[in-house]
Amino acid sequence: MTFHQPPPLPDHPPQGAGPFGLGTPTGPGQPARSRRRWLTYGAVALVSLFVGVGIGAGSGSADTVEETADTKAAPRPTVTVTETVEAEAPEPAPTVTETVTAEPKKTKKPGPPAAFSGDGEYLVGEDIKAGTYKTAGPVDEFGCYWERAKDASGEFDSIITNNNLTGQGRVKLNSGEYFKTNGCQEWKRVG
Numbered sequence: 001m002t003f004h005q006p007p008p009l010p011d012h013p014p015q016g017a018g019p020f021g022l023g024t025p026t027g028p029g030q031p032a033r034s035r036r037r038w039l040t041y042g043a044v045a046l047v048s049l050f051v052g053v054g055i056g057a058g059s060g061s062a063d064t065v066e067e068t069a070d071t072k073a074a075p076r077p078t079v080t081v082t083e084t085v086e087a088e089a090p091e092p093a094p095t096v097t098e099t100v101t102a103e104p105k106k107t108k109k110p111g112p113p114a115a116f117s118g119d120g121e122y123l124v125g126e127d128i129k130a131g132t133y134k135t136a137g138p139v140d141e142f143g144c145y146w147e148r149a150k151d152a153s154g155e156f157d158s159i160i161t162n163n164n165l166t167g168q169g170r171v172k173l174n175s176g177e178y179f180k181t182n183g184c185q186e187w188k189r190v191g
Helices: 030-058 062-073
Strands: 120-123 131-135 145-149 159-165 169-173 177-182 187-191
Touching: 145 169, 159 169
Parallel strands: none
Antiparallel strands: 120 177, 131 169, 131 187, 145 159, 145 177
């Protein structure tokens, strides 16, 4: 295989060739023609540029049309501007004081206790509840005395019934009677 070398380039361009191969001016009328030529080429290039840009902008591909449709269909961000307006404070309203008297709730009286001490005199239905009571018996060796009476007179005729206990005992008390007890342990209602 043989390689041919190209002929060497001259150090200066051939006579009649300009820097762009258009030729060199040779006389006084030549520079105007050369300028006209450059102006013509420049104007054609500028017009071509504008025509190309116009064609590119006017006719888009199908992908560009889809992108434009997608862009229009997508929601756009909303910008909200809030403006604060200082309002004049209204004059304070006069203070109205209303006095309300609260009525206490009606409470149900607890009623007579269901247990009481082994020493004392009680009105059944007021001091103690009516019913059957039981005691464990006397507090000491002297015994436990109890009495049911029609009234609080202390007379022998007012006694309905009585007893002296040495052990535990029971008694049924009716409303309106008086019950006297002495030396007994606590009486508790059992019925």
